[in-house]
Amino acid sequence: MAVLKTxxxxxxxxxxxxxxxxxxxxxxxxxxGIIGPNGAGKTTFINVIAGIYLPTRGKIxxxxxxxxxxxxxxxCRLGIGRTFQLVRPLPGLSLLENIMVGALFGKGLGKEEAxxxxxxxxxxxxxxxxxxxxxxxxxxxxxxxxxxxxxxTQPKLLFLDEVMAGLNGDETMxxxxxxxxxxxxxIAIGIVEHVMRVIRELTHRVVVLEWGxxxxxxxxxxxxxxxxxxxxxxxxxx
Amino acid sequence: xxxxxxxxxxxxxxxxxxxPLYTGVYLLNVMDxxxxxxxxxxxxxxxxxxxxxxxxxxxxxGVGGYTAVLLHLxxxxxxxxxxxLGGLAAGVLAWLIGVAVLQLRGMYFAIVTLAxxxxxxxxxxxxxxxxxxxxxxxxxxxxFAGNSTKTYWLTLSVALVSVITSEIFRCTRxxxxxxxxxxxxxxxxxxxxxxxxxxxxxxxxxxAIQGLTGGAYAHIYGFVSxxxxxxxxxxxxxxxxxxxxxxxxxxxxxxxxxxxxxVSEFLKLQIPYGHLLVYGLIIVIAILFFPQGIVGTLGKNxxxxxxx
Numbered sequence: 423m424a425v426l427k428t429x430x431x432x433x434x435x436x437x438x439x440x441x442x443x444x445x446x447x448x449x450x451x452x453x454x455g456i457i458g459p460n461g462a463g464k465t466t467f468i469n470v471i472a473g474i475y476l477p478t479r480g481k482i483x484x485x486x487x488x489x490x491x492x493x494x495x496x497x498c499r500l501g502i503g504r505t506f507q508l509v510r511p512l513p514g515l516s517l518l519e520n521i522m523v524g525a526l527f528g529k530g531l532g533k534e535e536a537x538x539x540x541x542x543x544x545x546x547x548x549x550x551x552x553x554x555x556x557x558x559x560x561x562x563x564x565x566x567x568x569x570x571x572x573x574x575t576q577p578k579l580l581f582l583d584e585v586m587a588g589l590n591g592d593e594t595m596x597x598x599x600x601x602x603x604x605x606x607x608x609i610a611i612g613i614v615e616h617v618m619r620v621i622r623e624l625t626h627r628v629v630v631l632e633w634g635x636x637x638x639x640x641x642x643x644x645x646x647x648x649x650x651x652x653x654x655x656x657x658x659x660x
Numbered sequence: 661x662x663x664x665x666x667x668x669x670x671x672x673x674x675x676x677x678x679x680p681l682y683t684g685v686y687l688l689n690v691m692d693x694x695x696x697x698x699x700x701x702x703x704x705x706x707x708x709x710x711x712x713x714x715x716x717x718x719x720x721x722g723v724g725g726y727t728a729v730l731l732h733l734x735x736x737x738x739x740x741x742x743x744x745l746g747g748l749a750a751g752v753l754a755w756l757i758g759v760a761v762l763q764l765r766g767m768y769f770a771i772v773t774l775a776x777x778x779x780x781x782x783x784x785x786x787x788x789x790x791x792x793x794x795x796x797x798x799x800x801x802x803x804f805a806g807n808s809t810k811t812y813w814l815t816l817s818v819a820l821v822s823v824i825t826s827e828i829f830r831c832t833r834x835x836x837x838x839x840x841x842x843x844x845x846x847x848x849x850x851x852x853x854x855x856x857x858x859x860x861x862x863x864x865x866x867x868a869i870q871g872l873t874g875g876a877y878a879h880i881y882g883f884v885s886x887x888x889x890x891x892x893x894x895x896x897x898x899x900x901x902x903x904x905x906x907x908x909x910x911x912x913x914x915x916x917x918x919x920x921x922x923v924s925e926f927l928k929l930q931i932p933y934g935h936l937l938v939y940g941l942i943i944v945i946a947i948l949f950f951p952q953g954i955v956g957t958l959g960k961n962x963x964x965x966x967x968x
């Protein structure tokens with residue numbers, strides 16, 4: 423069954439068409455890769471799904487319900503979680519408190535329950551030293567914290583926007599394992615990534631965007647041999 | 661640790677409550693002013709925690725004052741009841757305004773609040789039958805017939821309302837919501853926070869406190885006037901106190917109000933009319949050298965010393 427379905431999803435920014443008639447289905451048991459060259463509309467796609475921008479045209483169905491006009495905080499509470507491409511920790515709150523925000527408002531838990539939930543997620547993701555200031559964390563730790571923040575809202579579908587960017591080889595391996603662990607908790611995942619090794623390793627299916635349009639869809643092996651995809655990444659032969 | 665802290669607060673509270681036993685009228689009058697400004701400084705800071713700056717404090721302060729005085733005078737309400745209603749009126753007004761203007765953020769919101777304060781003053785000045793017009797309205801007598809002990813308890817209660825509200829906000833989910841909204845609205849929304857609802861809520865609560873404070877002030881001095889009740893002092897001095905003491909905390913604005921309140925009282929005696937100059941210098945120096953405020957700077961150093 424589709425957890426999320428978009429119909430003819432279109433978003434304009436002034437004269438720029440960032441998404442154009444995109445139809446994508448996320449199945450509830452899969453990890454779906456979203457790839458495409460820079461500026462293809464991957465992050466815009468996540469922002470429109472999460473409700474940061476409303477679609478110019480088209481519909482979004484989440485668990486069969488039309489959420490196209492819902493504001494972002496309601497979509498979060500329905501179960502659409504996301505991380506940010508450029509990490510956005512909240513200074514003024516400790517590591518644990520950052521994660522608690524997700525549980526308090528996304529899930530509507532009380533403060534003590536939210537604290538327990540956040541501690542449990544820290545353990546799950548291998549984060550320690552909860553009271554730390556978020557300005558004193560490594561790239562990997564901040565990425566993990568963002569994932570924990572999103573997981574604390576108990577999403578049914580989680581978007582990971584370039585969580586591997588800036589990580590070294592070992593850290594990337596660790597993150598791949600983490601994504602698998604998250605998926606095994608029964609959470610559908612949409613992953614935007616430029617590192618093809620990660621996409622090959624993790625995804626069941628891949629969709630390819632270029633200039634805001636869906637140009638290919640299918641298992642990684644199939645898509646990576648599609649001449650249109652190769653052209654999109656490497657350009658036309660002269 | 662927790663018990664000793666509670667005990668400390670209790671001792672401070674009992675000391676403040678019994679202050680009239682050890683001091684004279686003059687000091688109590690100074691305390692009244694400090695406590696009034698403390699309530700305002702803290703209410704301003706509470707809104708600031710959501711990232712929104714208000715320059716409209718004097719407006720809601722004046723609305724509370726006028727509401728309290730007119731209800732007491734025309735409807736014969738008990739002064740205390742009329743003060744509380746003054747606070748409620750300011751809160752309801754802020755709710756209506758907030759729903760309309762809280763789509764704006766930052767400087768745009770600040771400018772609208774600045775205009776609001778002026779608008780209220782103009783309205784009040786042009787309704788002579790109701791408000792007494794430019795002359796204002798004088799009460800037959802001040803609250804508690806001017807009894808300085810009871811008056812002090814009134815201002816202490818108003819300041820306590822502000823302190824307790826601030827502490828409740830700091831210890832509950834409100835703290836998480838406001839901190840998230842201040843730092844990153846997109847993250848806040850994506851975490852399920854209804855940003856607009858929280859902003860309207862905090863604007864309403866802080867405005868109600870400002871109205872309550874204005875009501876108390878009007879009854880203590882026994883009059884309201886367009887220039888006096890909407891004076892820009894009620895906007896600028898509390899802001900200076902919050903900045904000097906330290907933002908985003910309860911104790912910052914409290915310490916700032918006590919210090920600046922005492923300093924301005926002392927300076928007024930030493931150099932009449934020149935005191936505002938020194939006052940301004942203190943604020944400039946504080947903001948240049950302690951942008952975190954006194955409490956923020958001390959807290960950081962204490963933490964560092966404790967951690968080392």
